[in-house]
Amino acid sequence: MSTGEALRKSAGLLERSEIAMVGSNDQDGYPNIKAMFKIEAEGINNIWFSTNTSSKRVSQFRSDPRACVYFYDHERFSGLLLVGDIEVVTDSACKQRLWRQGWEAYYPQGVTDPEYCALQFAARWGNYYHGLQNVSFDL
Secondary structure (H helix, E strand, O other): OOHHHHHHHHHHHHHHOOEEEEEEEOOOOOEEEEEEEOOEEEOOOEEEEEEEOOOHHHHHHHHOOEEEEEEEEOOOOEEEEEEEEEEEEOOHHHHHHHOOOOHHHOOOOHHHOOOEEEEEEEEEEEEEEEOOEEEEEEO
């Protein structure tokens, strides 16, 4: 599989996926994995998630922004690993843009709730897997 084909298939997998496994590093440097809803993506380079400001994950990303994100399609047995950095975003305009109806259940004060923040993942490189083939690429 060519790099171009892997990038095209990676974009398709990311577009189909609602949930990603997001990896952070704890205070001792050990990896932690958590399933998170993908809110939005700009290509495969820039992916947005939301979470609670007081969460363990936010604390970990503020200490160490290095992260990985993994998308998996069990029907096609394909996967996409992306490695990069996550920034905790509390900017009002960004939070408003990403806000989804129904989130009041998690953030009672709405979009201005101090517990609501966004995570912006910026990928540096990736690896697409399908059909016993791995293709790594820089972004």
